[in-house]
Amino acid sequence: MIRRILAPSLALLLGATLVACGDDPEGDSSSNTSGSGLADLSIEGEVGSNPEVTWDGELQADDVEVEVVTEGDGEEVEAGDSVLSHVWIGNGVTQQMAFSTYDAQTPQLFTVDEEMLSELFIQGLEGQTIGSRVAVAASAETAFGPAGNSQLGIGNKDTVVAVIDLLEQVPDGPEGAEQQAPTWAPSLVGDEEAPTGLDFSGTPKPDGELKSAYLIEGEGDAVEKGQTIVVDYLGQVYGGKKPFDESFSAQPTSFQIGVGAVVKGWDQTLVGAPVGSRVIMAIPPELGYGKQGNEGAGIKGTDTLYFVVDVLAAN
Structure with a gap:
């Protein structure tokens, strides 16, 4: 009610609530060919700045892959914690950016809760330390459910890559x-x-x-x-x-x-x-x-x- 301008919620775009919802996106871009994983993906730039992602061909990930690109020295994030984070989302098949919070400098609030976030984002946050840049890759089904995510242009057979910068842990109350x-x-x-x-x-x-x-x-x-x-x-x-x-x-x-x-x-x-x-x-x-x-x-x-x-x- 406090908002004068209602924008689409990032949680609705990225969260677990979309799992199994909606129709399969048209024009599925997956070729179903074998490809590389995170080890063959180059991610450069400082935490808090727009990541420079260089693709070495099509990226495929059947299981969730996690790579700590930069390890921060802050507190470790636990289940139930809320974290203010920047996020960059890419399509591993088309090798194109699908979503980013960096250009507008609008970090988003994530709560580490399996009922609110999909496994892709849970693994990119839980157990990581504040100040870190973490890359995560998974199938579109793992990230968003069987339908993929048409709002982000990600087909149901595509691969999702997320770059997450853990900027700040949110305390439970005022101090x-x-x-x-x-x-x-x-x-x-x-x-x-x-x-x-x-x-x-x-x-x-x-x-x-x-x-x-x-x-x-x-x-x-x-x-x-x-x-x-x-x-x-x-x-x-x-x-x-x-x-x-x-x-x-x-x-x-x-x-x-x-x-x-x-x-x-x-x-x-x-x-x-x-x-x-x-x-x-x-x-x-x-x-x-x-x-x-x-x-x-x-x-x-x-x-x-x-x-x-x-x-x-x-x-």
Whole structure:
């Protein structure tokens, strides 16, 4: 609900949820000839920069192949961890790039969960260390299911190559010094680590101004315009009995900040916030969903939005 612009989810393109879904892509490009594996693929460039991939003919991989191109010195990624990563996807048969997050500098959030990611990406993340560049190859069926992935131009008999840069491990919650809540702010309901709602008892009526304050002031670097940030959040209209949206009960979310990808109140508040912070904000309608509101979320054009946001990472 926080997003003003809804883009296709990378998880939907790359995750396990597409397994066995959809029709076989037309024009299957596989020739079913024998080819090389990762050992014959050249991958150059520094972690965080667009990989330079040189193909030595058609690449085939029946089983999942994993090669650590550059080994980082950060923490080892375990099952259940969330990692901010760049990813490059190539078709081993056509020897063409199918997808990349590098050019737009929009790293994506991956949670190491077999219900969310296919085996290709699980093996590229789990057991690897932060700061690493890892190459993984597998059949299209292993990566995406029997239909391949028509959205990426990968046929059901093709081979998939992924280059994954593990940039940053996302902590479970905010990290910093607790601050006194302002008098205009509602109190949090539920677990302090994962609030379930906002209590507006005694909270003054909104005055039409954008307000924000730190409940926890993080000790990390200040968020910069254009960065991809990872957050947990909860949103509730003033006087509302329950949230209209939240991520604390599920998984964190990621998006670019300061570029119009989310409501204006978020862009104006979170740019400059130290990573590790928990921010509470009151957003007037013109900096939220405007006069039209958001009918699907039960938000009227006159509603002031209150959010609590944990800024977990930025890259």
